[in-house]
Amino acid sequence: MECEESLERMMRALDGELPDREWRALEAHLEVCDRCRARWEGLLAAEEVLQQAPLLSPPPGFVGRVMAQVDRRRARQRAFFGGLVLAAGTALVILISILPILWALPGLAGLAVVVSHSGGLLLDHLVGAARLLLNSLGLLAGALLVQMLPLALCSLMTAMLLAGLWWGLLRRWQVVAT
Amino acid sequence: MMDEATWIQQAQHGDMDAFARLVSLYQAPVYNLAYRMLGERMEAEDAAQETFLRAFRNLGRYDHTRPFRTWLLSIAAHYCVDCIRRRRPVLALDDELTPEGVSMDPGDAFAAWEARERIQQLLLRLPAEDRAVVTLRYWYDCSYEEMAQILGTTVSAVKSRLHRARLALARMLGEAGSME
Numbered sequence: 001m002e003c004e005e006s007l008e009r010m011m012r013a014l015d016g017e018l019p020d021r022e023w024r025a026l027e028a029h030l031e032v033c034d035r036c037r038a039r040w041e042g043l044l045a046a047e048e049v050l051q052q053a054p055l056l057s058p059p060p061g062f063v064g065r066v067m068a069q070v071d072r073r074r075a076r077q078r079a080f081f082g083g084l085v086l087a088a089g090t091a092l093v094i095l096i097s098i099l100p101i102l103w104a105l106p107g108l109a110g111l112a113v114v115v116s117h118s119g120g121l122l123l124d125h126l127v128g129a130a131r132l133l134l135n136s137l138g139l140l141a142g143a144l145l146v147q148m149l150p151l152a153l154c155s156l157m158t159a160m161l162l163a164g165l166w167w168g169l170l171r172r173w174q175v176v177a178t
Numbered sequence: 179m180m181d182e183a184t185w186i187q188q189a190q191h192g193d194m195d196a197f198a199r200l201v202s203l204y205q206a207p208v209y210n211l212a213y214r215m216l217g218e219r220m221e222a223e224d225a226a227q228e229t230f231l232r233a234f235r236n237l238g239r240y241d242h243t244r245p246f247r248t249w250l251l252s253i254a255a256h257y258c259v260d261c262i263r264r265r266r267p268v269l270a271l272d273d274e275l276t277p278e279g280v281s282m283d284p285g286d287a288f289a290a291w292e293a294r295e296r297i298q299q300l301l302l303r304l305p306a307e308d309r310a311v312v313t314l315r316y317w318y319d320c321s322y323e324e325m326a327q328i329l330g331t332t333v334s335a336v337k338s339r340l341h342r343a344r345l346a347l348a349r350m351l352g353e354a355g356s357m358e
Contacts, residue, residue, distance in 0.1 A: 011341045042348035049351065050316040053297045058209035058223055063202045066230045067194065073231060 002029055006036050010043055082170065089166050097159035100151045114140055186246060190237045197237075200246075201230050207247065207318065208254050214313040215258040217302045225261060229254040244327070251318065252328040255310045262306040300350045308343040311336055 009026040012018040018026070030037045114136055182203070188196035208229050213222035232253050233240075240249055301309050310329060314320040320328065325336045 011337075011344070014344065039345075039348070042352050043344055046344060046347040046351050049297050050312070050347070053316065055206055055317055056210045056213050057206045058226060059219075062205050062209070062223065062226070063198055066201050066205075066227050067198050069227060069231055070194070070197070070234050073235075 003033060003036055006030070006033070007039070010036075010040055014043060014047055086170060093159060093162045093166060096162060097155050100155040100158075182246060183242070186237075186240065186242075189234075190240070197234060204230075204247070204250055208250060210317055211251060211254050211310075211313055212258055214298065214301055214317065215255070215306065215309050216261060217298060221261070225254070225258055229257055232257070245324075247318075248324055248327055251314065251320075252330070255314070255328055256330070259306045259310060262309075300347055303350060304343055304346060308339050308346070311339045312343045312347070315340060 006026055006029045009018055009022055013023060013026065030040055117136075182200070185196040185199050189200060205226070209222055209226040212225040212229070213219065216222050216225060229250065233250055236253075240246070301312060304312065307329065311325060314325050314328060322333045322336050326333045329336065
């Protein structure tokens with residue numbers, strides 16, 4: 001019981017929290033108990049070694065290396081976020097580009113009617129029908145091209161303009177490496 | 179003029195120079211803790227680097243009412259304990275006996291180094307959490323409350339760890355002494 005209490009007192013003494021009265025009680029016990037005295041001396045020896053141990057510093061250039069890592073991680077985060085934005089924006093650009101074409105699709109439905117009509121005539125009059133078919137297709141192609149070419153050109157130009165703007169923006173935000 | 183609180187605020191707003199100043203200010207305490215706990219210089223530097231990276235990432239969550247040192251050492255201590263847990267269970271004592279790339283004259287310099295490194299060898303024989311407590315107490319003069327905060331545990335838990343560690347270190351020193 002006495003030894004256990006002494007041990008607790010030793011710890012508090014090492015912490016600098018042992019009042020004088022208790023310190024005297026501890027000293028009294030240490031005089032008569034070899035085991036506790038040996039223990040106390042061991043603790044003091046360890047305490048001395050611990051108190052003398054130096055605070056080590058990292059090798060030179062540590063701060064530089066840490067900051068380089070910080071910059072790298074930030075760049076990686078930006079690239080990831082930028083990648084997401086790039087994907088979303090590209091999808092949007094593509095959608096805007098093909099919209100005019102989608103809008104012109106009903107015009108193509110007329111082509112199906114003409115083809116089936118020509119096909120019916122072909123069964124009746126082979127040679128004449130073939131010539132008629134070719135003429136009809138020629139006319140239709142011309143009509144479609146006249147209608148569709150401007151639209152196709154428009155959407156292509158829009159797509160290129162938008163892509164160019166988008167690329168410029170991303171470069172500005174330093175998401176895409178130069 | 180040193181104003182840590184200003185640097186912290188600036189760093190929280192993305193000022194890299196301010197953060198670099200904080201790294202410079204705390205590089206020794208963080209590295210020392212890592213070295214005392216991990217026992218190997220390269221590993222300690224990696225751990226110290228990772229500590230600052232995590233600190234940077236979580237700067238927004240730093241609570242100004244707590245001391246910055248406490249917060250930083252907490253990150254370091256937790257990371258080092260994780261590192262130790264992920265290792266093989268027993269670290270052979272012999273691994274740490276040779277000086278690492280240190281060229282010095284034999285005699286006094288070596289004896290001084292050896293005395294310094296002896297405590298490190300003994301530290302490495304303690305379990306991870308006990309190592310943390312001893313390091314925080316003797317290198318950073320942390321109070322029991324601060325240690326409890328840093329390690330995320332109670333004051334009584336920290337006290338019993340330190341007491342146990344002191345006894346273990348005393349015993350190990352005694353064994354080492356009897357072998358000389």
